[in-house]
Amino acid sequence: MDDTLNMAELLFPNITKTPEDYEKQYPERDLPEGAKVTRFAPSPTGFLHMGSLFAALVAKRTAMAGGGVFMLRIEDTDKKREVENGVTGMVEGLRNFGIDIDEGMLSETESKGSYGPYIQSERTPIYQAYVKDLVKKGLAYPCFMTEEEISDIRAGQERDKKLPGIYGEYAKYRGISYDEAKKRIENGEEYVVRLLSPGKEDNRIAFDDSIKGRIEMPENILDVVLLKKDGTPTYHFAHAVDDHLMRTTDVTRGDEWISSAPIHLQLFDVLGFEAPRYGHIAPMQKEDSETGGKRKLSKRKDPEAAVDYFRECGYPAEAVIEYLLTIANSNYEEWRIENPDADNTEFEFSLSKMSKAGALFDLAKLNDVSKNYICRLSAEEVYDLSAEWAKEYNTRLYELLTDDEEYAKSIFSIERGNEKPRKDIGKWEDVENYVSYFYNELWDKKLDFADNLSNEDMIEILEQYKEIYSENDPAEEWFPKVREMAVALGYAKAPKLFKKNPEAYRGHVGDVAGVIRAAVTGRRNTPDLYEILQTLGTDEVMRRFDSAIVSLSK
């Protein structure tokens, strides 16, 4: 026993705080009954993956449901993966999507909350105190194996079809004496600290996953590394210590972690901690055109894996969240239909309603969700949001929009606020095309006339219409006037009439309106023509009629 005490001092001479000290420093939280403490724990790579956003959203909503706490903890124990300003980028990325951090890192240097530090590189003394304690109790030991030794062992195990790894007879430094360790350390040999796993080969463990249900697995028997040779903890160990000390109640994370859950559960047990509830989230999938199957969304192959992609396209953050919620809890859509105007935070999110299988990312569905979101916005909001987007991604559009704010808003007002709103805009990227004919700078002026009338007929229509068009006509009188003119020129006053008796007419009123539409907008299909004419103003409308007549005369 003395031996392990000495060993602990040998390994960690400078660590004086004990687990008891930390237990006191980070007491149990005083939260309402049923409140959950969750966290999102990314590496500071600066890259916000769609899957990460999803995981963060799940954690956030889980905490929100019962008045709990959502933390952001930075897992930077692997120095190689770090990126400059990765933390700030992450925090901003989340905030863009309305995911605010209750506690944890806010930037590279700032944080809030009293359970910190929330960045693992600053927690080394804490991890070491717990490892020291484990060494004292004979539950962890220094291991001096070299990488070559380990890979030799692994090769042998693979050849013999045995479980690969350091355990049982392969753990040759299990029970190393104080004297030998001392000698080696004085020799300058490097070492890691490993757990002395109490696991038994044939034991099985089980836990209740809040998403996947009961999961049963073999107990961990591996002497996993706790502290790397640089004294820094592995993910496994940091997870156990951090989530215990931060009093996390619910660990939600990708389901690639399921296979290491036995290690984690064992660690919590050995450390004397109560294990959190786990919720393992299935990964987002992507249709793979090469294989025709599904595969995990990949950062390298799929642009849409990066959350920034959606920002660039101009999907409103709210819409992306809305879409993610439909994937997370399938009853969300139902709820949305019943509560079209409610804020999505009012939805009662539940981990148990999450799908066990990974969902295919469906762009068509996102588009639909996004259109539904945008169509409920006011012209004012559409203007603000699209200008904000254009400022960053389409400066020409930005200038046009902001140059005459009132004009831009009047364009966005067309048929907006109706009980049956149009859904032309799915993302801000669509705005340029949508508004193009309102701006001569954007408009290509190609006139797409229907081909059922001759140029002479069309010129006739335009010239006549020029005579009777008046900006002051109210909406109710506008179209009857067009109809009257059409009838006078020999067109049917309704398409149905024409269809019944095509010989009797030159065409129908729709054809006539179509000529006016194409002359003014270049297009065969547009929103309400009356509102377009009103928005454009008489001068511009007349100019467009004239130039259309000119091009039809050629």
Place this chain on the structure above:
RNA sequence: GGCCCGUUGGUCAAGAGGUUAAGACACGGCCCUUUCACGGCUGUAACGCGGGUUCGAUUCCCGCACGGGUCACCA
């Protein structure tokens, strides 16, 4: 390969031992209509395979297949 997880229409998915197996997106048709959109109606389309258990299984059990994950001093 070992160990895990998963598999209901093209996609997301609800579902329960006996249902006409919901709904949403996409797609088709019809209606509304000056175009388009919106909206309404409607249609096509699904329980991976093989064994059990059972009066009855898509649902429970066992195999298999397929997909995914994991087996680091990365997270």
